[in-house]
Amino acid sequence: MLPVVLTQLATTVITSVIAGLIAGLPGFFSALLGGLCCVVPNGLFALRLYIAAQMTKSVSPMTFFFGEFIKIGVTIAALAAVVWLYRDVNVLALVAAFIVALKSYIILLFRH
Template identity: 40%
Template sequence: MRDTMLKAIYLQLGAALITAIAAGAIVGTRGLVSVGIAAVAAIVPNLFFAVRLTMLKNRAGASYAANFFVGEFLKIGATIGILAIAIKGYPGMHWPSLLIGLAIVLHAGFIAFWKKS
């Protein structure tokens, strides 16, 4: 499971890089930065979630299911929080780039679970 979680994060990083380069080529710096913000908002909480679940796996007496749902709730909250801070802090946000970048980065992680090898 741990390898699959890290594989998902690597796939998200790759998708973010490709999407940011494409947005930068099409829209310019605003598009590149907007996709970068979306990538950070998606990848950083996922990374902390994966590390947390890996640490809990070795702890005796911890309810994995309960910790999974609490971690998922915190991950969603962190993503929303990072996006809210970024929206207020970067007034030059290019919304289509942000939304497309967020959708691509979030969906890239599912490929790791779909294609196990």
């Protein structure tokens, strides 16, 4: 799971730089926050699964589904917090970076 999270982080940074060049500093921060709304919950989910696998030597489906449920809730809460708290939010950059980070695992499919 670590390569997926690192790829998401890298695509978030790249997307943020591109958004910053196009839309200025608010676009950069909006894209960065949008990507992080995907990267942070996925990283926490991966960490939780890793710890559960190390402790019990296997991960039950219930652990996975509970973690996924929490991840979705944290993602929605983070997106809502960014839109609500960041006054200069560029919604297009936010959503674009979120989608790019969300779909960045496709890059790993072509790695070999």
